Structure formats: C-alpha cells, structure tokens
Amino acid sequence: MNKIIIVGAGFAGLQTAKGLITSSFDVTIIDKNNYHLFQPLLYQVATAGLSPADIAVPIRNIFRSQQNPKVILDELIGINPQLNQITTKNNTYFYDFLVIATGSEPSYFGHDQWKNFSPGLKNIKDATSIRAKILKAFEKAERIKNKNGLDKLMKFVLIGGGPTGVEMAGAIAELSKKVLTKEFTTIDTKTAKIILLEAGPNILPTASHSLSIFAKKTLEKLGVEVKCNTTVQNISEGLVETNTETIEAETIIWCAGVKATPVKSWINVKTDETGRVLVNEDLSISDYSNIFVIGDASYVKNKNGRPLPGLAPVAKQEGNFVAEVIKKNIHNGKPREKFNYKNRGYLATIGRSNAIVDLGWFTLKGRIGWIFWSIIHIYFLISFRNRLMVFINWVWSYLTFGKGARLITDDK
DSSP states (O other), X not given: OOEEEEEOOSHHHHHHHHHTTTSXXXXXXXXXXXXXXXXXXXXXXXXXXXXXXXXXXXXHHHTTTOSOOEEEEOOEEEEETTTTEEEESSOEEEOSEEEEOOOEEEOOTTOGGGGGTSOOOSSHHHHHHHHHHHHHHHHHHHHOOOHHHHHHHTEEEEEOOSHHHHHHHHHHHHIIIIISTTTOSSSOGGGOEEEEEOSSXXXXXXXXXXXXXXXXXXXXXXXXXXXXXXXXXXXXXXXXXXXXXXXXXXXXXXXXXXXXOOGGGTSOOOBOTTOOEXXXXXXXXXXXXXXXXXXXXXXXXXXXXXXXXXXXHHHHHHHHHHHHHHHHHHHTOOOOOOOOOOOOOEEEEOSSXXXXXXOSSOEEEHHHHHHHHXXXXXXXXXXXXXXXXXXXXXXXXXXXOOOOOOOOOOOO
C-alpha cells in the first residue's frame, strides 16, 4: 500500500487529506498542534470578538468517521529524500509521497529583535497574548494618574496595511469606541488612538484602488488614523520610529508580512527571499517528483507571472490539486498537469458592519459586502458547531455591541 505523509493540517494539508479519504492509500497527517485553525478569523480572537474554540477544531474530530488518515501529534525536524524518510521529534516515518504544508510565520524583514516589542498574529497563543495586551492597556489606564503615561497606554499602533492590519485596526476601534465605553469609570475609552502604518501608498494594495480608498475612509470614520508611505525604522519597548516621526505606544502589533516555515532547514531546496520553496508546475520540488510543497510554504506564480498570495482559497486549491496528482500518478503514470489557480476574489472586513469584496468581475462594499464576507467565512468554518457558535456570537455582538471573549489569560 502506498504511504502518503502530509505535514501540516492547515488549509492546504487538510484539503489534500480530504481528497485522499476514499483512496486505498495509507495516509498520515503530522502536525505540531492537535487542531486545525481557521486563521482568517484569528484577529477576532485577538480583539475579543471570538474565543479560540470558535475558530479551531481537533484534527481527529474532522476525520472521526474515516479510517483514513491517521493523525500524529509531532513536529518535523528533517527529511531524507534519498531514503524517502522523514524525522520528527519522536519518530521516523517512510513515505511514497510527501506533502509539506507547514504554513508561514511573521516576518520582520531581518529585524527579528522587533518581535519582542511588536508581536505578530499567526496562532492561538499569539491571539490570546495580543488580546491580553490590548485589554491590559485599558486596565492600566484606568488606574494611572500621569497624563503622559495615559496617552501612551491609550495608543495602539498596527504596522502593515494588509487585510490583518485593516481588520485589527477596525476591530480595536470598535472595541474602544463602542464596546468598552460604559465599563470604565475613570477613563474615556473613546479617546483611544488607533494608528495604522503602511509603507506603500495605499492600504490593501492587492485590492482595487477604489476599494482601497473606501477602506481608508471607513477606517477614518471609525477613528483610525491611517498613515501611508510610512516605513518603520526601528521598534523598541513602547516606541516606533518611522521615516516621519517617533510614536510612543503601549501596544504595538505587527501585521506587516510573513515568511515561510523553514523548509530549507529540512531539505535542500531553492527558495525566494521569504523562504517560500520554488516548486515545479505540478507543485513538486526539483529532483524529487514525490515531494510536494503547498500553501504558504510554496512559491507559485499566477498567469500574470506574479506570486500567489498566502490565502486560504489558494491553499485549498493546491491541496485538491496535489491529491488528484497523487491518485492519477499512482494509477496511470501519465504526465502530470500544471496547477492553475482560479481566482476566488479578495475580502476584508472593516469594523462592525463594513467590508470590501473584490471578485474581479464584480465588487461589493459597505454593509452588503460585510454580509457577503460573513456568509463566506461562516461557510468555510470546519464544523457545524463552529459555524453555529460564530453565527450566534456575531449576531449577539451586532445587536448589543458586545464582545464577550474579553478574558485576560496571559499572566505576564
């Protein structure tokens, strides 16, 4: 029986496994976490809109009705392609086909020391830590008497004007100006200052220009100060130095970029500057047609020669494609097809009831865009329970301006 190992249970890895469920192959998923995380809604955990359990589900639960695949909680540390063998922290495994779908992590563009002062958002631990940092800033402000100290505590800086930065900025603005206003007696949470820094001329640079302008104006209506053409020179404790000014802020959040997980440390492959593996047209790596790299860990170009973004639709399509390649290659040995991505559009939410949707052939914005965004995100959540809980939480939050997950669980 052919052995297929999938490393990583994100969108790409999970979709590959689903495509192989009904096959006769021996499929194994290996992940360092025991859950699949719906990352597009991670910012809502970080801003107290949802609880971690609302956007995560145990991997074993997803496949509880199938014999395939086996699920192993472990972490990859090495690959020997000559022996068709991988090494994890606890074991070694042999494979006929290997799928690497290990995702990405925050990139500080060569300034890794910045992560000590400006956390990124890629996992549940990051989200709960950022949530605690945001909520603690208001708690500290409630008891402080020094005005300069108060101004610093009530200032929130987000670095990076992509979807994560825009969504985080809108959510923090909503939290401070709508949700917390009646819960503090000493401070006025409405005076909180949210600043979004973007190095380029526009936020949401991959969206159409008109939608980017709409997003900026919507954020500004929420009270967010959007600063484009602003590059970060240095970040230290409570301080952001840019090309135009120095900003003092208690809370600094990094939303500016990601890099691939270190696949190159496991196997000798060519990568781009962010660590993404340069793959063949069938998503396999050079010299080893039985090893595939997909999702955020791979560098794949679209029809226009531009790299595909690290989005869930891209990862899912790549997972489906690789599952089909494996099945066809085993059964008939015919030449492999080329992966072609079908663009499913671009979505980002801005605060409580605004979003932009760019599907190429038509666009939506405002409240109707938010409804469309909500339906899409609920639909793609893994389990019925998650869909139901998120829907209930969103309806309750919308009707009451409530955010019920305001728990500080970080003891730092």
